[in-house]
Amino acid sequence: MKTCKIFTLVFAVVICTMTSCFRPDGTATDDTGNKLIGYWELVHILEETQRYDIYENGEAGTPYFNTNSYDIACNDGRKEWCIVRFTESTMSIVATDDPELVAIIDLPVPYTFDGKKLVSAFINLDFSESFAEVKFRNENSMEFYILDEGDIYNEESGKPEAHEKYQSWTTYRRVTNKN
Amino acid sequence: MFSILFICAMSLFNPIVAHENDDVAVATVVESTISANNESNQVNEAPVLNERFWRKRKSLRFGYEMNVLQNANGSVYPEVFGVGFSNVRNFWLHKKPIANCLKFAFDMGFDINYTLLDLADDDSYTGPSGYVGTEPLPDGDGEALVDLTSIGSHYFSVGWALGVSVTVNPVAKLRVAGYAHFVPSAAMHFSGLSANIGFMPYLKYGCELSYGAVGLGAEWGTAKGKCTDLISSFMSESENSVAPKSLLYSNYTKLYIVFRFGR
Numbered sequence: 001m002k003t004c005k006i007f008t009l010v011f012a013v014v015i016c017t018m019t020s021c022f023r024p025d026g027t028a029t030d031d032t033g034n035k036l037i038g039y040w041e042l043v044h045i046l047e048e049t050q051r052y053d054i055y056e057n058g059e060a061g062t063p064y065f066n067t068n069s070y071d072i073a074c075n076d077g078r079k080e081w082c083i084v085r086f087t088e089s090t091m092s093i094v095a096t097d098d099p100e101l102v103a104i105i106d107l108p109v110p111y112t113f114d115g116k117k118l119v120s121a122f123i124n125l126d127f128s129e130s131f132a133e134v135k136f137r138n139e140n141s142m143e144f145y146i147l148d149e150g151d152i153y154n155e156e157s158g159k160p161e162a163h164e165k166y167q168s169w170t171t172y173r174r175v176t177n178k179n
Numbered sequence: 180m181f182s183i184l185f186i187c188a189m190s191l192f193n194p195i196v197a198h199e200n201d202d203v204a205v206a207t208v209v210e211s212t213i214s215a216n217n218e219s220n221q222v223n224e225a226p227v228l229n230e231r232f233w234r235k236r237k238s239l240r241f242g243y244e245m246n247v248l249q250n251a252n253g254s255v256y257p258e259v260f261g262v263g264f265s266n267v268r269n270f271w272l273h274k275k276p277i278a279n280c281l282k283f284a285f286d287m288g289f290d291i292n293y294t295l296l297d298l299a300d301d302d303s304y305t306g307p308s309g310y311v312g313t314e315p316l317p318d319g320d321g322e323a324l325v326d327l328t329s330i331g332s333h334y335f336s337v338g339w340a341l342g343v344s345v346t347v348n349p350v351a352k353l354r355v356a357g358y359a360h361f362v363p364s365a366a367m368h369f370s371g372l373s374a375n376i377g378f379m380p381y382l383k384y385g386c387e388l389s390y391g392a393v394g395l396g397a398e399w400g401t402a403k404g405k406c407t408d409l410i411s412s413f414m415s416e417s418e419n420s421v422a423p424k425s426l427l428y429s430n431y432t433k434l435y436i437v438f439r440f441g442r
C-alpha cells in the first residue's frame with residue numbers, strides 16, 4: 001500500500017511536469033496587421049537568373065546571366081496575368097488567362113504571413129525554402145521577392161554539375177472594383 | 180390391544196417413516212441455510228455493486244467538437260463542424276477507494292478528431308473572374324480528373340492519450356470524473372493543393388457525469404505544432420527543395436456522450 005501511494009505521488013508529479021512542459025501557447029495573435037486581405041492583380045515581373053557550370057575538378061565555369069523585366073496584362077500572350085484573392089487565412093486565383101490553371105481557379109489554399117514571409121502551396125521552389133518576402137510599397141501596391149538557389153546534380157554520378165540562382169520581383173496592384 | 184402395540188412398533192421401526200423424518204430435518208437445515216445466505220447477501224450487496232462500479236474501466240466517447248484552428252498570424256480557419264472519438268481505459272492506482280467513493284487512475288487510450296473547414300467564403304467582388312484567356316481550353320475544357328475545389332478543407336488528428344483522472348462515486352451508480360491528458364498527436368490539415376502534416380501535442384482536460392454505463396461530458400483541448408506541406412515538396416522538381424513549414428494552433432471544446440464498459 002505504501003509503495004502504491006509513493007508510485008501515485010511520483011506519477012502525478014511526472015504527469016504534471018510533462019503536461020506543463022508541453023503546454024502550448026494557446027492562441028496565436030495577429031500583431032502583423034494583415035494588409036494582404038483583398039484582391040491583387042499581377043502587373044509586373046522582374047526576374048534574374050544566374051548560372052554557372054561546375055567542372056569535375058570542382059572549378060566553376062563562366063557565369064551566365066539573364067534578366068527580364070516586363071509588364072503583365074490580360075491576354076498579352078505570356079499567360080502569366082492573374083488576379084489573386086487573399087482572405088484572412090487563404091489565397092486563391094480568382095481570374096487567369098492561362099488555360100492550364102482553370103482547374104485551380106477559386107481553390108482556396110491556406111497561407112501564413114508573419115508580416116514579411118508568405119508561405120503557401122502556390123509558392124513552390126526547387127532549391128530553397130519555399131516562401132516569398134512581401135514588401136508593401138503603399139496601400140495599393142506590393143512586391144513579392146523570391147530567391148531560389150542551389151546546385152544541380154548529375155543523376156548518374158551524383159556530383160554537382162551546375163549552380164543556379166533565380167530571383168524574381170513580382171509586383172501586384174490592389175483591385176478596388178468591388179462593391 | 181396386541182394389534183395396537185404391533186402398529187406402534189411398526190411405526191417406530193418403519194424405515195420409510197424414518198427417512199421422511201430425516202428429509203424434514205434436512206429441509207429444515209437447508210431452509211435455515213438459505214435464509215441465512217439471503218441475509219448475508221443483503222448485507223454484501225453494497226460492496227458487490229461497488230466492485231462492479233469500479234470494474235467499468237473502459238470508456239468510449241463520441242463527441243461534437245468546436246475547433247478553432249489558427250495559423251501563425253492568428254487567422255482563423257472557419258469551421259463547419261467537428262467530431263471526436265476516443266477510447267480510454269482507466270488503470271486504478273490503488274485498490275480500495277478513498278473514503279469508499281474516490282479513486283485515482285492512470286489513463287491510456289487512442290484519440291481521433293476530425294474537423295471540416297469552410298475556406299470558400301463569398302463576398303461582393305465584381306471584377307474579372309474565372310478563365311478570361313482567348314486560347315481554347317485543353318481537352319475536357321480544362322476540367323481536372325478531380326475537382327480540387329470540391330474536396331474541401333479538412334483537419335485530422337490522431338493521438339495516444341496519457342494522463343491522470345479522478346473518479347468519485349457519490350451515490351449508487353453515479354460517476355463524476357475529471358481528467359487531464361497529454362495527447363501526442365499526428366495532425367494533418369488537408370486542403371486541395373496542400374497537405375500540412377505535423378506533430379501536435381495536445382493538452383486535454385475534461386469532466387464527465389455518468390450513471391451506470393452512459394454519461395455526458397465536456398472536454399477542452401489546446402495544441403500548437405509546426406506542419407510541413409507534403410504536396411509542395413512532392414510537386415517540386417528538385418530533391419533538394421525544402422518543404423514549407425507553418426505553425427498551426429488548435430483550441431477546441433468538445434461535448435460528448437460516454438459509454439462505459441467493464442467485466
